[in-house]
Amino acid sequence: MTTGFVPPPYPYDRLDGFRPLAEVWTGGLVDLSIGTPCDPPPEAVVTALSTSDSERGYPPSIGTAALRRAVRAWFDRRFGVDVPDERIAACVGTKEFVATLPQWLKLREPWRDTVLYPEVSYPTYEMGAILAGCRAVPVPVVADGSFRIDLDAIDEQDAARALLLWVNSPANPTGAVDDLGAAAAWGRRHGVPVFSDECYCEFTWEGSAHSILEHGLDGVIAVHSLSKRSNLAGVRVGFYAGDAELVHYLREVRKHVGMLVPGPAQAAGVVALDDDGHVAEQRTRYRDRLELLAGAFERWSGVTVPLPAGGFYLWFEVGDGWAFTERLAREGGALVSPGALYGQAGDRYVRAAVVQPLDRLKLVAERLGVS
Ligand SMILES: Cc1ncc(COP(=O)(O)O)c(C=O)c1O
Numbered sequence: 001m002t003t004g005f006v007p008p009p010y011p012y013d014r015l016d017g018f019r020p021l022a023e024v025w026t027g028g029l030v031d032l033s034i035g036t037p038c039d040p041p042p043e044a045v046v047t048a049l050s051t052s053d054s055e056r057g058y059p060p061s062i063g064t065a066a067l068r069r070a071v072r073a074w075f076d077r078r079f080g081v082d083v084p085d086e087r088i089a090a091c092v093g094t095k096e097f098v099a100t101l102p103q104w105l106k107l108r109e110p111w112r113d114t115v116l117y118p119e120v121s122y123p124t125y126e127m128g129a130i131l132a133g134c135r136a137v138p139v140p141v142v143a144d145g146s147f148r149i150d151l152d153a154i155d156e157q158d159a160a161r162a163l164l165l166w167v168n169s170p171a172n173p174t175g176a177v178d179d180l181g182a183a184a185a186w187g188r189r190h191g192v193p194v195f196s197d198e199c200y201c202e203f204t205w206e207g208s209a210h211s212i213l214e215h216g217l218d219g220v221i222a223v224h225s226l227s228k229r230s231n232l233a234g235v236r237v238g239f240y241a242g243d244a245e246l247v248h249y250l251r252e253v254r255k256h257v258g259m260l261v262p263g264p265a266q267a268a269g270v271v272a273l274d275d276d277g278h279v280a281e282q283r284t285r286y287r288d289r290l291e292l293l294a295g296a297f298e299r300w301s302g303v304t305v306p307l308p309a310g311g312f313y314l315w316f317e318v319g320d321g322w323a324f325t326e327r328l329a330r331e332g333g334a335l336v337s338p339g340a341l342y343g344q345a346g347d348r349y350v351r352a353a354v355v356q357p358l359d360r361l362k363l364v365a366e367r368l369g370v371s
Contacts, residue, residue: 011123011341018329025333025367030360032293032352033335035172035313037231039285039357041268042278045230048271054263061255063090063239067266070273071224071239077276078201079211083241087217089251090261090269094199094225094238098124098166101195102132104253105163114158117166118149120174120339120346122197125166134163138343147174147315151186159190167212168197170204170310173342173351177206177309184215193246199225199238202279203286206309217242228312229279230272237261237269286312289354289361296365297352300332314352315339321350334364 012034022029040046062068068088075083091097102115117125119138129136140153149167165187169178180196187194196212201224204210212220221242227233238261241247261269272278294305294314301324305316318324321338328334328350339349354361365371 012337014341015325015335015337018325018335021326021329022333022335027333027363030332030334030356030364032354032356033337034355035228035353036233036355037228038355039231039282041231041235041272042275044275045232045268045272048268049235049264052264052267054267057263059260059263059266061090061258061260062251063088063261064263064266064270066270067237067239067261067273070270071241074273075211075213075241078209079214081211081213081217083213083217087244087247088239088241089247089254090266091223091238091240091254092259092261093227093233093236094197094223094240095124096259097223097238097240098122098197099128099131100257101250102128102134102163104250105193106132106134107253108249109163112161112163114161115164115166116154116158116162116192118147118168118171118343120147120171120343121166121168122172123342125168126343135161137162138345139165141174141176141345147171147176148178149176149183151182154186159192162190162192164193164195166195166197169210170200170308172200172311173313173337173339173346173349174315175308175311175313177204177210180210180212181215184212184220188219193243194220195223195240196220197223199223199228200311202229203283203312204310205287205307213242217244219243221246226269226272229282231278231282232268232272235265235268237265237272285358286354289356289358290314292358292365293352293354293361296361296368296370299370300365300368312354314354315349317348318350319348321347324350332364332368334367 114135115129126136142150167183201209225238336352339346
């Protein structure tokens, strides 16, 4: 019998009981629970996977020169920010980066022990703190229903102990778009590095896309992924960039761990990053799906389903997120995520990821009698 760490159930495994309820429908389950892209990446990206001639040797942990050049060019094109190559490094998708980061930061500053993250957010921010034996301290969101992070609510003592603050804009699951300049300023004022998870930035609906790096590189790190931008979640390419010392430290420690994006994946990442056309197409797909599904859910349930400020999730208040999830599985054959998976403050909400083609969403609307 172990008395040590016991991993909690993986959030999405908690939905397994709902699947059989939806699977009985002709046409099967329409899975809107996990934010896993369903659309194809560009053909040239897939070709690059098999033609890079990079299978034999170990790939550089920090990312190939070509990948870091492509990242630099993308930051410049997208945000007008010049990020020197040595302030950029690769990660194996961003989930591993998020989950392992606190342990590396704690080794560097053992006198600090706290990870700050938005109280309704991607569960791996909290899990990374737990895996490092740190205090996971959720930061409240503002009370106006926008779910933006409330930096003023951070306790000074927690700030003094903080290894980092996570922000995520546009946010999963809420779609909130935060003031990244305010987050950077908060971090610099308190001497706390701010890690800005920007993996949904290409799907910003209100205003234009932003990176925290627009507010200077010092004391901040932007974290990006090609999983959502380029439908490459299966290939595992992410990158982080910003503060010189932090990037240098993380690059070095991650080399020792053997965090390597496979060479063919890095080559594919270059092709994906160099192309903005497929991202524009994907934006249109998500927008159409968000609008269709929001309308169908509103007509069926009578609750308001707002369109998000960013991202590809509908996030709406239903009263009891678990009960709504069960009812939708039974009556619509669709699976969504109860908001409690993203923090207790989300328990009156559900999240629906529009990662199914339009005809599958129309099928759900038909089943619900609101097509
Ligand atoms: C907010 C957020 N950050 C990071 C990730 C991790 O994505 P990946 O590991 O594919 O880069 C996800 C995936 O859903 C996410 O929603």
